[in-house]
Amino acid sequence: MQIPTVAISGVPDPLPEGLHVLDVREQVEWDHGHIDTAIHIPLMELPDRLDEVPDGQTLVVCKVGGRSAQATGWLAAQGRAAVNLDGGMLDWEAAGRPMVSETDHPPQVV
Template sequence: MNVPTVALNGVPDPLPEGLAVLDVREQVEWDHGHIDGAVHVPLGELPQRLADVPDGQTLVVCKAGGRSAQVTGWLAAQGYDVVNLDGGMLDWEAAGRPMVSVGDAPPQVV
């Protein structure tokens, strides 16, 4: 299956209005650091939480791009307008893009 994919350098900074972000990592990964405003639906919960997937154009992220590629392919087959972030949150963090965390610790990708 051809999964729509974009490298980080193809993602505007800051993110444009109307572009949603879907983070499919596990809760502990999310808590340590995520994109502000992203929707969090862990990969394993996705089938039960399809209603939580944003409408419109959505950037799907995980740590490195593997899980998000699976999700992007599956959601695209369901008719969603989704694109996978190749390199995931590791590339996002390495580029110095802004992140937030849950709690007081500085955001980081784990």
């Protein structure tokens, strides 16, 4: 199965209304830096928390694109419209896209 994938250059800035972002990284990664509007569901919890993913187009992110590719494939198999961000949050950060942090430090990808 082909995983729908987009590079950071293909992601509109700012993100369009109606595009949901799903971050499948672990809690510590999320805490250090994430996309402000993202929904956080770690990859291993996704099957049990599918009902928390809104209907509609979803951009799936992780650190580099591996876990998010797995999540995107699984979501597609569930009939969801999902696309993987190739390069993940590392490319998001490198492109200077905005992030927020749940720590007392500036946002960063860990």
